[in-house]
Amino acid sequence: MSGRSPVPVTGGGAVVPPALLHHPRSALTWVTTAVLGVGALVIAGLFVAFGGLGPVALVTFLAALAFPVILLVIFWLDRYEPEPARYRLAAIGWGGVVAVILSFVVESAAALVTGNESFASFAIVAPVVEETGKGLFLVAVVLLRRSQVHGLLDGVVYGALVGVGFAFVEDILYYLSALNEGGAAGLTTTVVLRGVMSPFAHPLFTAATGLGFGIGATSTSRAKQVVAPLLGYLTGIVLHGIWNGSTVYGGRGFLTAYGLIMLPLLIVIISIAIWARSREGRMLLTALQQTVQMGWTRPEEVRWVARISDRVSARRYARMRAGKPAAQALRAFQQTMIEIAFLHNRFVNGTAPRDVNQRMLGLLDRAAALRPFVVLPPELPQPTLPGGPPGAATAPGWIPPGLPEWYGPGAGTRPTRAGWS
Template identity: 30%
Template sequence: MKDPVETRADDSEDLYDIADWEPRTALDRLAIRTYRGILRAGRRFVVALGVFILLVILAVSGAGGLIIDDPFILGLAAFSAVPAGVLALYIYRTDITTREPPGLLLATFVLSVLFAGFAAIINTVFGFVQLFPLVGIVLFFYLVVGPVEESVKLLAVWLYPYRDSRFDSVVDGAVYGAMAGLGFAAIENVLYITQNLQTPASVLLQTSGGLVGGVTETIQAGGQIAAVRGLAGPGHVVYSAFAGYYLGLAKFNRENAGPIVAKGLLIAAFIHATYNTLVGLVPGLVSLLVPGVPVLVLFFGFVVVYQGVFLYILYRKLKRYEAAYRQAHEGAERASEFEVEKTEFDPATR
């Protein structure tokens, strides 16, 4: 889009600082450096704020102290993150273009861990939505939890890897989105497990007779919630892989970047909120139809089926990209095979 003056002006006219602009003077270059400095400072502030909020949450919730007293909790958290990690690894390996640098993947993971605190604060502030009769909890999932958590995970991708030149294909967005989902699931698992453990390791060691007893008691106390979180974690990977894919699509379609990012967030937030809504209802309702089957078994079944459906949809989307990529490159290779060097006997191309 051009200004009316620039549209009608002759190409020979100099419209610098009138209807066009480019860096020419020292002040222009200072303006560019100032702008970039503000952006860098803003990103660093967001990261620092994320660190601060996460530390406060760990301190206030008691999770930090419990982890210090009982480091085996981190082992349970790591165990619970294995399914999500395997899924993130699978999405990473579906990238047919180039392998993403480990440094960028690790940075995305860490940023998502840090930014989970933003989601915790916002979810708490708007927790009053749950007080609305009948539909309060559903509104809370669809208007708060889903959009907020998917946004902070996407923020981890946008803040760093998205701006890197090595983020060079649409499918890279799904890879980094999956890594952000893994980071969010990891810290969420830590918080859930610590909330469900009542006895710190110092007490366990005294009552159970040594280090082995402490490990055993910790596993017994937190094993069930770790297993539950192990099934819930892959959902975060799937949701944010969808949002990340559309962020990648937006990077290469700048004229419609905003709506494309919004579409990805709407999809991810809807899948996320629907899961949160149904996971507390469906297993109980099914247990009424099939009495005798433990609700926990039905819960596991629902999670596997629900997440499996959307994982398959994501799989199809990634496969479509792979097919398009192969077709484009095979076409280019076939065209190059027919290109031969011209000689003096060949007619000139007009």
């Protein structure tokens, strides 16, 4: 229990237990928050010591202006199966704290050998070190929170968020240096080059790494699980190296790399992400229809979970009919149903964790506990998939080795526990 007081849903006195509205925070979450918080304070203190409070406040504001649009695009891509806010913040924090500190330490040590202004330092050392520091977040997610990676889009989202955090802090440093060395003119030039023309650079590099991790994490092929992340990581390094190396050749080299490589690849990555987003929407609807067939989901619930616009409309209706707590309960219920659908899809694709039944039981129990507090709009015709009416999808007809019998044929329409419908 979180310690919050129960929240009434209706005037009749029904309440939503706080534990149903708020996921408990693990020890890892608290440790991560503390480490990132302390690291951020250290970096901020160093910036103030280097440039003074006023200049730091100015360049921090200018650096922040570059990223709202990028974040909106990332969050839009992530709307079908939104990542928990704490993981989004952890990704940004990792890029802005851990990756920055690792890069500073390692690059400073390498500069003793290559020199600060050498081509090797710009085009080889910096890309390898920085993409490694950022990519370690994806390694940590796959190793410690594998259940959070449901597809290649999750990898792109996490990678891009890490890149945003790194670019934000790096921009502050570059802006401070430009202000100290070139005054207002130097700062303006740097802001245009980094904050206007290329704020997407670091998010793009690490999104390429994330794409590889997303593909590998959702593949049944052992070779692909290793090769895809490695190729994504190497792609990020190569892109970063080309970007940094182009600056050595002056404005013409920079503009050539910008127009012929960076912008086209940005379009490619965004196109892949939009395609993956569309596929997630279709998958979510299919999986929810399959859970209806298995008796875990009510048919009238599918519409208000599968479609983003209908999710919002349903929460608005719940708020109008029963107040803010009802909208909160519905939001929690929708998120739980989304998790059920994505876990079920992983089972169908053969990529489910071996404790899939335990996880599914927990999600079904949570959905069942929330269902009495759910207020839905009046029933409307259900959305259909091309080629068939609602309910045309069927449950999978096979069981991966080592999984208990209930998640598959021969076990009836649901697990042996009752109460999900």
